[in-house]
Amino acid sequence: MASTVRTARLTGLSYLGLVVTGVAGFMLIRSQIFVEGDGAATLANLTASEGLARLGVVMELGIALTQALTALMFYRLFRGVSSLAAGAIAVFGMVNAVVILASSALLATAVGVAGDRPGALGDDAAAAVQLLYATSEGLWAACGLFFGLWLIPMGWLVLRSRWMPAPLGWMLIAGGSGYVLSTASGLLLPDHSVIGTILTLPATAGEFWILGYLLVKGVRPGAGTGAQVATVA
Template identity: 60%
Template sequence: MHALIRTARTTGLLYLGLAVTGALGFLLIRPRLFTVDDPGATLAHLVEHESLARAGVALELLIVVTQALAAAWFYRLFRNAEPLAAGGIAAFGLVNAVAILASAALLATAVQVGLNPVGDAAAAVQVLYLVSGNLWGVGALFFGLWLIPMGSCVLRSGWMPRPLGWILVGGGIAYLLGAFVRYLVPDSSGIADALALPATVGEFWMVGYLLVRGVRRHALDQAPSNEPTAAPAAS
């Protein structure tokens, strides 16, 4: 297998890991623990489901790991074709990973406060979950920003379908707008969710393409001569 194909498929696996851990942690576990308007319920859920709360912290850490590694591997994949845009993917992805790292620390603190109360534990836990959620909200800026150079790499390299590149660019812009809409327009979660749809489509298309196809055949001919390759299979 050509080294570029191996890099593409490793990138796809890491991106898939990011999607799975994000869905499990933020979309599945968090809503079972956090009640927006009831601090007492949040504290009760956390104490009653301690193992689930700890799993939520672990999943946030896995999000950080997969995001950081995916950012590095996207850079490795596109660095020779589009070095500036590839650097943008890496930089924006790493900043988003740092935001989620801070969120994980807040969730870990919420578990500690809930199990070993200090002062008004319900209020403290609620604030920690609120700040964690807002770190996800503002971190969406950098998640949108990392999709734009990703789409640019697709368009300028020609290694993947051009519609995929345009969806990633458009999805990244829409994701950025959604981050502002969520804070500027109260009760606008439906609009923000709709703006995130193109990004979701582009992400899953990218994951699938990386895992199944890797890159187009002509990309292998463009790979630099010093790119390590595996020995060709016997015919």
């Protein structure tokens, strides 16, 4: 029991690292550099705030790292409940980590292009950095598919293990499904972003709920080990 609680809290810590790097890198720093539809402005921001842009690359690498660690920790936590479902969390999380790693390479290249002005690209530097950042945005949009998919087995494992409240499990399943639908709606209805935002709300609530539960309680007091759960389930 003590080992399971310790693993749960370590999982929560790695998840917290994912949230912190994600908020800092994707939501805060990127928004100060990338200007959608305006390559000249993006290039100007890169040139004027090179240190911030480089920090953004580091944060992007941090997202990839913590995503991979969190995926592995969830596998370790739930493998005794269902190795297939736990493996699904790990695989889907690792796919996201690889895609985000590719995104960080694009951002690093954009910083290099901006620092090379007026280099080999000359007046094409603005178009180049805009394409690199836009491609990174596209990779993040594609990540929504597997980010949604990893929440679904996570929610199912919460329900099967009974280590956490059942409503949390259902919220994660609903949130994961909403994220998958949000990814599709973003491609089919690009002018209706509010739909995607609404669809991802259960996922956001479920993430913060499971993060807090893992850090504070780990698992429910008196819960059995993964092997015991697998035996009686």
